[in-house]
Amino acid sequence: MIEKYFDPSYIWTAFSQLMPFLKVTFAVSGLSILFGTLLGLLLAAAKLGKSTAARKLADAYTTIMRCTPSIVLLFLVYYGVPFLAGQFGLNLHDVHTAVFVVITFTLQFAAIMSEVARSAILSVNRGQYEAAVSVGLSPLQAYRRIVFPQAVVVALPNFANGLIALLQEGALAYTIGLIDIVGKANLIVAANFNAHALEIFIALALIYWVLSILIEQFFSLLERWLGRGKRTIKTT
Amino acid sequence: GSGDDAEGDDAVRKVKIAYDQASKPMSWIDENGKPTGYDVEVMKLVDELLPDYEFEFVGTTSDDLLIGVEQGKFQAGVKNAFWTEERTKKFLYPEEFLGLSSAGLVLRKEDENIKSLEDFASAGYSLAPIAANNAQYTVIEEYNNAHPDNPVKLQAGDSFTVDVVQWVNEGRVDGGVMIEGPFEKQVTAKDGPYHHLEEEVVYNEFDVIKTWPLFNREEKELAAAYDGAVKKLKEEKKLEELSEEFYGRNLFDVLDSVDR
Amino acid sequence: MQQSLNIPFLIDTFFTALSGVPITLAVTAVAMLIAVPAGFLLALSRVNEVPVLREITKVYVSFVRGTPIIVQIFITYASVPLILTALFEKYGIQANVYELNPIWYAFIVFSFSTTAILSEVFRSALSTVDRGQLEAAWSVGLTGFQSFRRIIIPQALVSALPNLATATVNLIKATSLGYALSLQEITLKAKVAANAGYNYIEAYIDIFLVYLILCSVVEFAFKKYEQRAARFRVQHV
Amino acid sequence: MLEFKGVRKSFGPLQILKGVDVEIGKGDVVVILGPSGSGKTTLLRCLNFLERADAGTARLGSLEVDLNRATKKEVHAVRQKTAFVFQNYNLFNNKTALENVMEGLITGRKQPKETARKKAAAALDKVGLSDKYDAYPVQLSGGQQQRVGIARALALDPEVILFDEPTSALDPELVGEVLGVMRQIAADGTTMLVVTHEMQFAKDVASQVVFMDDGVIVEAGTPGQIFDRPAEERTKRFLRRVLPDEYNYSI
Amino acid sequence: MLEFKGVRKSFGPLQILKGVDVEIGKGDVVVILGPSGSGKTTLLRCLNFLERADAGTARLGSLEVDLNRATKKEVHAVRQKTAFVFQNYNLFNNKTALENVMEGLITGRKQPKETARKKAAAALDKVGLSDKYDAYPVQLSGGQQQRVGIARALALDPEVILFDEPTSALDPELVGEVLGVMRQIAADGTTMLVVTHEMQFAKDVASQVVFMDDGVIVEAGTPGQIFDRPAEERTKRFLRRVLPDEYNYSI
């Protein structure tokens, strides 16, 4: 029964067909991460700052993002943004699909990132800041030279997790017609009249799996390199 | 049209024609990344006949095509669309249909005798899920509304994951709605991926249905221009050739019996 | 050319979307019921360094974390029937795999992925409990099993709760991909309703609202429970 | 009463205990002194099987076990006869003071809940915590937590209580509190083996003082012998360094 | 030299400092004693603006500031003239010993890197850490970390160094190390304000001893006055409790 439908050779052909579209996946995730990180840092600053209104707003934003499935957010942005723009007489119809995908995942990643940054900064003992100002650094210098370098090390693993999560949520961009690797897989399946879809999906899964392992490895190397001061030396 | 003589002519209007990029053989992106398929090829011919217009083909999902045409992102779209009552409220249908589509049930060999939706429903059989935005879904739904005492079990799903021939053959469902073209290419054709199942599944046509391009409601002129062009193509039997090429059968032979 | 929102439809479809909540919750509940004990056992296998099982768990967790859930759904939906039929044929079991309601696939996929996620949640929770707690339990004469049941697990549970809440919320959100399994949950129901009049924006606003309400309630419930379970951590002095 | 012989333990290449013998009579209070890293904690942990010794035997009343090869049952039996008071308390964080003391009685010793509650309350009263039954560990000060730890050990009514630096995590004011309780328990005739840096306590309470260094017992004797007339150079050097009246300011 | 007046501070409804005045001459070593919770740490933190006092003024040489309303600039100026040695060290975890000491000189005082390096090395040498320049804090023992903390303060060449229980996180052997260094610094004529529980150090080194309780200064005087002839009942009670030779065993 299985032999009738399953032909591993499709997996290999699928690889070569899918690979060229990795660059779309990378471009879209890369931009989302870049913008999402920037927005996320702003949100984190709001959450840690003195203004109650800004903090409440940032918290509410995070809750909403946490509670919205990616696919729903994707559609809301894709259809909602041009719709709203249309209400103001703005025509966004020539904007490329990828832009909406980037907007969606920027919004989502910012929420993840704001929590990563917030908890990382909080994890740096307040004494570090106090010691810095006590030797005559200004508060800004204390953050820049003492608190942030330590927070970055703490944030790295969570940042990597967020990155992997984003990459995977990005797989849903095919639903609005983006031809990244999942979109391409969709096209291959369609070109085969939906036959041998399983093999294509397996190829897709393997690509994602390898990617996420690479990301993990990269970040654990980075962490070791950045975390020199945290190295624990076993002393007797 | 896209003819060389039109270059630089101010009067030429560029319009976006969306097509479903994953609906072989009606419309899809070929190995070279170029749009093709019956629906697309007809529109290319139309383009050639319309010197005042230049068509740009935009591949997308069928959800997006519907919303995009409605919102005016695209001026028109082709996706092997049937005519339904609801759609007339959102879209402009032209006078002239685009092509014909044979809709049928894919069944196991032993169910060969089931020839219509009524038979299928009476047998209490299960049907493969159909994407909710697909007109096939509406066709079945309309049947069900007309036969409340003998409805087909209809389920919405995702076209990406449903391989009707495999599902029927496996026994995962008892039958599935399919357009003849894909079935042809998949099973009947010698190089089809399921040619080895030719003796196990059958395709029983229950209807031949006209398919239409969908126009944005503002595009009355474009639709009229289209009407003129298609009329001419039909007279030249160009469409029958394309039907033969993409569906392996000239569906215009049975045009007389088509009622929707 | 631009229309405004279809408000009556928006309201009607909100209730249609709401009617998908029981299915969403059923899938969530079943996945959790399976994943909590299974994930815990796998976490124990890593904490206690059970040879082969530990390696398998690692690969399994890495696969689930490394691949999009939609791809996991595609694969499961395409392969499980094939595999089951082959097995049934081989062992002569008379059962029809294909009479399965799609909800069973949802149970399989989401239990499979949630188990992996929870095994990580529990592993890190167990490692937050100080080893001294175990030693103290031994020193007052508790056996290993008693120590886990009465001292370690209650404490690990508390530190696991926030992550458990996140996992639950993520699971609820992930069921929105059930459309690929023809699962009659919130998203699919609203989309089918939208199809009649092509009111997609309204439908997605409704879906968004339903998830927002659902997840907020779940988060709130977890917070309340956490406060109760963590009373031993609250300082009243 | 309690006797152990030839206790050896290595961590990897590092030999921590190099053959230690100690004998304790019923009602004795034996204090172990020694510099940091000399193996005092490791010795106590081996006796309670929190670490597996590489070699050595222990005799506890009539029970004789091999510290290396003891079966699960023997380990359990030893733990039932002894109690351990941890340096950093190790109270069960998820249980109140009373529940902390009851846990070993109910789950470990299978005593009925009511009996356990009575015993636990009595033990807490003894260490002066009658008003803290329902407090969770985080709600207690360091000295109070350490006293709950002692009550938890006491309530088990063990043949020996092992104390590992019971005051080193406390601030100077709380030290007095805890040592006071221990002194009283000693006066009640409980057998105790105590690792501590509190010289005053050793002088006042110990029936025997053992000085350990580098994994061996250097010298043992009454407090008078050890503090006033130490025989070994190593002991003298150590005492000079730690006795409170003689701070050594050179770096 | 350093003088502060009427320092008040509340946390919510809790009044911690209820008007504290202290005066320190150049080269003085002032030791603040007092039970836990009496507000000693809070006082030091207010002087360095790690907490904002509710009221009070400080005069540091010619600089006079309002502890409640000081501007950013004034705060910075005070911090440039003082240095703080933290109870739990608070070394910069991401910097080596040398970098820890250099940081304040380079970034805070804008000194050229080379000058900073020389000063930092000299300060580390002074506390006996010539061989630990490149060690990260995790690679240092508690006593060594505390000495880096002291070097970090010394290198800034501040007018006053504030010490908050510089030895309470150390084990008995390391205490001697750190007190030795402090004694030497005191002998060099550095002005110091020290919160500590080490009575012996207070006796030996302090030019003035201040006894605080419950947010007020109960009594101040020379070590001889405070230790041998305390005037206040509260001071006597406290000394009885903490002096090492007089453990109080009653619960």
Ligand SMILES: Nc1ncnc2c1ncn2[C@@H]1O[C@H](COP(=O)(O)OP(=O)(O)OP(=O)(O)O)[C@@H](O)[C@H]1O
């Ligand atoms: N689990 C372990 N693995 C490796 N080395 C260990 C372990 N436990 C203890 N050691 C080492 O064994 C030696 C003795 O440790 P132990 O805790 O018994 O000393 P101690 O006499 O109790 O010292 P202290 O007074 O500082 O508590 C130390 O050098 C320590 O580093």
Ligand SMILES: Nc1ncnc2c1ncn2[C@@H]1O[C@H](COP(=O)(O)OP(=O)(O)OP(=O)(O)O)[C@@H](O)[C@H]1O
């Ligand atoms: N940030 C804060 N919020 C609320 N209360 C505080 C805060 N910091 C200190 N306190 C309270 O202020 C009081 C005095 O604290 P402080 O640390 O100054 O005492 P201390 O004299 O240094 O005691 P110790 O000797 O234990 O260090 C304590 O009761 C403490 O609980």
Ligand SMILES: [Mg+2]
């Ligand atoms: Mg020890």
Ligand SMILES: [Mg+2]
């Ligand atoms: Mg203090």
